[in-house]
Amino acid sequence: xxxxxxxxxxxxxxxxxxxxxxxxxxxxxxxxxxxxxxxxxxxxxxxxxxxxxxxxxxxxxxxxxxxxxxxxxxxxxxxxxxxxxxxxxxxxxxxxxxxxxxxxxxxxxxxxxxxxxxxxxxxxxxxxxxxxxxxxxxxxxxxxxxxxxxxxx
Amino acid sequence: xxxxxxxxxxxxxxxxxxxxxxxxxxxxxxxxxxxxxxxxxxxxxxxxxxxxxxxxxxxxxxxxxxxxxxxxxxxxxxxxxxxxxxxxxxxxxxxxxxxxxxxxxxxxxxxxxxxxxxxxxxxxxxxxxxxxxxxxxxxxxxxxxxxxxxxxx
Amino acid sequence: xxxxxxxxxxxxxxxxxxxxxxxxxxxxxxxxxxxxxxxxxxxxxxxxxxxxxxxxxxxxxxxxxxxxxxxxxxxxxxxxxxxxxxxxxxxxxxxxxxxxxxxxxxxxxxxxxxxxxxxxxxxxxxxxxxxxxxxxxxxxxxxxxxxxxxxxx
Amino acid sequence: xxxxxxxxxxxxxxxxxxxxxxxxxxxxxxxxxxxxxxxxxxxxxxxxxxxxxxxxxxxxxxxxxxxxxxxxxxxxxxxxxxxxxxxxxxxxxxxxxxxxxxxxxxxxxxxxxxxxxxxxxxxxxxxxxxxxxxxxxxxxxxxxxxxxxxxxx
Numbered sequence: 384x385x386x387x388x389x390x391x392x393x394x395x396x397x398x399x400x401x402x403x404x405x406x407x408x409x410x411x412x413x414x415x416x417x418x419x420x421x422x423x424x425x426x427x428x429x430x431x432x433x434x435x436x437x438x439x440x441x442x443x444x445x446x447x448x449x450x451x452x453x454x455x456x457x458x459x460x461x462x463x464x465x466x467x468x469x470x471x472x473x474x475x476x477x478x479x480x481x482x483x484x485x486x487x488x489x490x491x492x493x494x495x496x497x498x499x500x501x502x503x504x505x506x507x508x509x510x511x512x513x514x515x516x517x518x519x520x521x522x523x524x525x526x527x528x529x530x531x532x533x534x535x536x
Numbered sequence: 537x538x539x540x541x542x543x544x545x546x547x548x549x550x551x552x553x554x555x556x557x558x559x560x561x562x563x564x565x566x567x568x569x570x571x572x573x574x575x576x577x578x579x580x581x582x583x584x585x586x587x588x589x590x591x592x593x594x595x596x597x598x599x600x601x602x603x604x605x606x607x608x609x610x611x612x613x614x615x616x617x618x619x620x621x622x623x624x625x626x627x628x629x630x631x632x633x634x635x636x637x638x639x640x641x642x643x644x645x646x647x648x649x650x651x652x653x654x655x656x657x658x659x660x661x662x663x664x665x666x667x668x669x670x671x672x673x674x675x676x677x678x679x680x681x682x683x684x685x686x687x688x689x
Numbered sequence: 690x691x692x693x694x695x696x697x698x699x700x701x702x703x704x705x706x707x708x709x710x711x712x713x714x715x716x717x718x719x720x721x722x723x724x725x726x727x728x729x730x731x732x733x734x735x736x737x738x739x740x741x742x743x744x745x746x747x748x749x750x751x752x753x754x755x756x757x758x759x760x761x762x763x764x765x766x767x768x769x770x771x772x773x774x775x776x777x778x779x780x781x782x783x784x785x786x787x788x789x790x791x792x793x794x795x796x797x798x799x800x801x802x803x804x805x806x807x808x809x810x811x812x813x814x815x816x817x818x819x820x821x822x823x824x825x826x827x828x829x830x831x832x833x834x835x836x837x838x839x840x841x842x
Numbered sequence: 843x844x845x846x847x848x849x850x851x852x853x854x855x856x857x858x859x860x861x862x863x864x865x866x867x868x869x870x871x872x873x874x875x876x877x878x879x880x881x882x883x884x885x886x887x888x889x890x891x892x893x894x895x896x897x898x899x900x901x902x903x904x905x906x907x908x909x910x911x912x913x914x915x916x917x918x919x920x921x922x923x924x925x926x927x928x929x930x931x932x933x934x935x936x937x938x939x940x941x942x943x944x945x946x947x948x949x950x951x952x953x954x955x956x957x958x959x960x961x962x963x964x965x966x967x968x969x970x971x972x973x974x975x976x977x978x979x980x981x982x983x984x985x986x987x988x989x990x991x992x993x994x995x
Binding site for chain 4: 729730733734737760761762763764765766767768
Binding site: 565566568569570572575577 | 871872874875876878881883
């Protein structure tokens with residue numbers, strides 16, 4: 384896995400949509416199922432990998448005493464076209480919607496000039512004990528709106 | 537993994553919702569992530585396992601010269617509550633909606649008297665070459681409506 | 690997954706070798722690779738699942754303040770015959786060798802009257818900080834020798 | 843995943859051992875287990891990914907009508923030190939031993955100047971029907987000996 388791409392690097396590749404993080408990779412044997420396609424479940428792993436990096440880059444540590452903890456509440460995925468062994472691709476991510484205590488991460492898998500798979504996850508911001516929702520911090524809201532173009536409700 | 541449960545066996549356990557297939561299992565170490573929770577991706581594997589059995593029981597063979605091939609077009613999942621090592625659970629499945637060339641499979645993970653995770657996949661019926669949609673066969677439609685209670689559009 | 694089998698239950702099935710824990714299961718779609726065989730990596734997951742149960746049943750908690758922590762130092766695996774979708778099998782486990790600060794767990798996958806895959810892991814007993822080896826406790830040594838038939842060096 | 847490295851590129855990084863293929867990558871969230879370490883099973887996936895590329899680069903197609911098919915007969919792995927999220931690493935591979943109908947692939951995970959995990963797989967060359975062993979072709983033998991330094995029995 385190469386290093387994550389930022390908004391400018393993604394745009395420089397001619398990828399439209401204002402994506403703010405991208406993770407370049409290549410389809411491996413273990414991603415395939417009996418159809419010689421990338422298995423449906425594997426895209427969720429790709430989205431998870433970019434999500435964890437995205438959240439870390441936002442300054443939130445996931446495995447510690449952080450006072451806030453974003454967790455996945457719902458996930459959706461739409462399969463446009465199959466993927467095959469050794470194809471190069473980029474998993475893309477940005478915040479598309481922003482609520483008071485939640486936000487929506489949008490994902491896409493870009494390969495050979497087109498989007499093959501899209502998805503999103505609604506993230507709920509919890510306190511460290513995971514017992515109650517807490518507001519998305521203002522510093523994150525600003526980045527999500529200004530950089531990612533997140534829509535507020 | 538025990539053998540799949542049918543509609544009557546599921547109802548006999550007091551599980552509501554008219555589910556027509558259930559797969560009993562137990563959370564394993566490999567299902568966990570760094571939070572000691574079942575990882576989000578793992579539920580997609582559980583849904584896939586019951587989906588493949590459900591489709592096979594419908595008389596459709598997945599890896600052969602079958603003239604029809606149901607593929608996943610979209611998947612959604614809603615996380616209600618976490619799951620932990622060694623918990624016993626049942627992954628439930630039924631057809632909830634039926635179109636001309638597609639149908640919706642609904643899933644739930646039942647554990648200790650409550651639903652922890654829900655989801656669905658829209659399945660599109662393709663011809664063997666996967667080049668065009670084909671109608672859901674009448675014999676399947678009858679079972680999906682009469683047994684599963686699938687709503688038609 | 691059914692509940693683990695103990696030594697008597699395993700012997701009652703006519704399985705030879707003095708195995709002391711067995712985990713019955715069934716091959717799922719997600720276990721398969723592009724050859725429609727169970728993928729090589731998957732057997733390591735099956736061994737891990739039974740290993741974690743075996744260690745827990747020995748009275749060692751794995752995710753806590755336990756003063757001892759057994760970790761995998763080496764793993765070997767031997768593939769005798771492939772496995773296929775929907776086959777029922779039992780993953781078997783016992784301690785076969787016992788040193789002062791280490792022990793060897795032996796595994797096998799039994800299916801339809803024969804062993805398909807065998808393996809072992811050398812486990813090293815570490816202190817909680819994982820900074821030094823510690824002796825295998827006497828209470829465990831007794832069970833490993835008397836029940837499992839472990840050979841001492 | 844970056845493109846595979848060849849023997850010269852690996853040596854140019856100061857990595858000793860005469861490795862002939864290397865796959866650079868970075869530890870992802872999904873590689874971790876409840877200890878925040880890369881899970882033991884995951885190294886088998888890394889070895890598989892480089893093995894499939896290695897065999898393809900040898901001119902053997904794995905999913906087709908190829909007259910020869912190398913399959914894994916045994917696998918061993920030795921864990922020297924744990925790995926953590928976001929660490930960059932290279933999975934290394936070469937043929938270390940060569941028999942008439944089998945060969946041994948050796949693997950290592952190199953990270954931050956040292957080997958963290960080592961392993962090998964004995965590969966048996968089968969005919970397309972996987973019913974009998976066949977000799978390793980002379981063209982492969984030459985490369986394995988001259989380039990990889992494989993020892994013959």
